[in-house]
Amino acid sequence: MNDLMGGFVEVLSFENILVCFIGALLGTLLGILPGIGSSSGMALLIPLTLTLDPLQALILLAAVYYGCEYGGTVSSVLLNTPGDGAALVTCLDGFPMGQRGEAGKALAIAAISSFVAGTLTIVLLSVAAPMFATVALRFGPPEMFALILLGLLTVGGVAGRSRRKGWAMAAFGVLVAAVGIEGQTGTLRFTFGSDRLVSGVGLVPFIIGLVAMAELCRQAYVNRATPRTIIRTSYREMLITRPELAKVRGSIARGGIIGFIIGCLPGAGPTVATFLCYDVEKRVAKDKSQFGKGDVRGVASPEAANNAAVNGAFVPTLTLGIPGSGTTAILLGAFVAFGIRPGPLLFEQQGDLVWALIASFYVGNVILLVLNLPLAPFFARILYVPFKYIYPVVLPVALVGAYAVNNSLDDAWIALFFAGISVLLMRRGYPPAPAILGIVLGPLLESNLERSVSMGSGSFGIFLDRPVALIIFTLTAAMLIVPAILRGRTMQRSKTH
């Protein structure tokens, strides 16, 4: 608890609060605009933060992340179009509430649920993260290898519709990470005789191209609709009665706790958490008839889960260096770009930074509440800006951002190259997030495998002598096999009926 208080002391300076405010505001705006989700938003902003102090940069990027999660809610309620995947469930009841003139109420419930669950789960994060880190500190190279493999397979698998495609993208990221000089033997790999590739492919240009530029290009043809039926909202509608608050109390608590646990699982992320919590809410509700027709619990639960899962996703990211979602994979990339390696040692070596970052989540939650309740009607107006007027400005910003990392046109070309590849791959349903994970975790995977095999005098049998590694491998295998078995059973059942 002292560490957290120290974090608050660090973060409660004018500059840090300002940075947090800017991040939360930018995140909310990016989340509202259908077409720029948290992943693309964060990828766009990484180069803009490189001149900042690392703590301020990470505070800003984290604030963008949770700001985006709230921003997505605004377009869900007012336009029936979620700003990102996690806001999809909110459409189910948020938009019907808006249609019957309760848009302000839906937005207020969403803001309050996010705040309460966010606050609750920051306490859980403060407790869980050091515990995870303490356990992980005892891990040797075999355990770390097993853990990284688990992370790659789970995030690679859950990140998109198809597990197979996620793994292929993770493999693509690992392959890109192999470009350049190899750490152990000094072998030059995939440089094709070019001096420019000796130091490898730049992480930030790779992220900008693969995620931000490709997504903007994709949205340029996908996001053609001109908003016509945006529901209007006003401050008067945002008043919530005491019985309404009492009705959502349980939903927020359930959403918060389940969301946090799901968020902690590598690969699950906020989208899975919101779907699961909405389902749980429907199951536990005595009167289920209003779900899907504008039930306030159908807004409170997924919104609480969303914010809680964002906090939960930081547990594996900070303590194990394995991101809990696609966006935290990009945040992990930002950590690496600042020379900070998340993992078990982070709390020991950079404790001040981590605790200040965690404290900033709380400050960010307060800012979001203060920002979102009064400004929701103003934010709603942003929805009127068609995407065709956004991407011609943002796309070149991404390109210049890639250049700005090292003042190098080569980096801009790299971003453009991977944007082209990503556009093609996304058309076939390949999610870009696992590739980010691959490029970040690839070198770690390789070095831990090398060290493990060296420990075993050249034998892979070392993994059989390490019970924790075996348990993680078994867990990995179960995560691969169980869904396949369940899918097979479901298909068999549907055939017999």
Add this chain to the structure above:
Amino acid sequence: MSETPRHAWGRVAQAAGGRNAIERLVVSTLMIVVGFAAAITSFGYGLTSERGGIGPGTVPFVAALLILVEGFMLARPSESAPSSSPVGDEEGGLAVPLAGPSTKQRDGGLMTAFVLLSMLGVVLLLTPSVGFVPMIVLFGFAAGRWIERASVFASLGLGAAAGLFIWVVFIGLLGVRLPALPQIF
């Protein structure tokens, strides 16, 4: 009876089983070629080290194999076209069934995306002599005028906004040393 496409590209696509089939073929071929080449190259780096451990080629070899296998899986005719999501989905590929592009928009989409990327390529090619800011103003104008069919005034506004943003944020605020203007300045 299906309508015969007017454009040559449309007719070629129809003859080859549709744009979807061509796209699938292109992506799977790319994967197979990249996977195969990377696997062979990785093999050359050595799968085992002299001390009996893993060699510098082991991890890239496994990654390349996965890509190769995925390429073959994608090449199967049973592989269906994924639906596009209208949102910038956080998890990078979740289908959102609320709204989405029409088939026509989706079919023309790849061309739009590659035209945009090619325009950015031209921006990069000419930047050393013309400078980033004029090229980006031109990009904003061209994207607005010819891709989005906006009015000349609106397109000029887009170009100016893009150029101004780059100038204010990157040069003014962040102090990035951009080749912003033509070299004569």
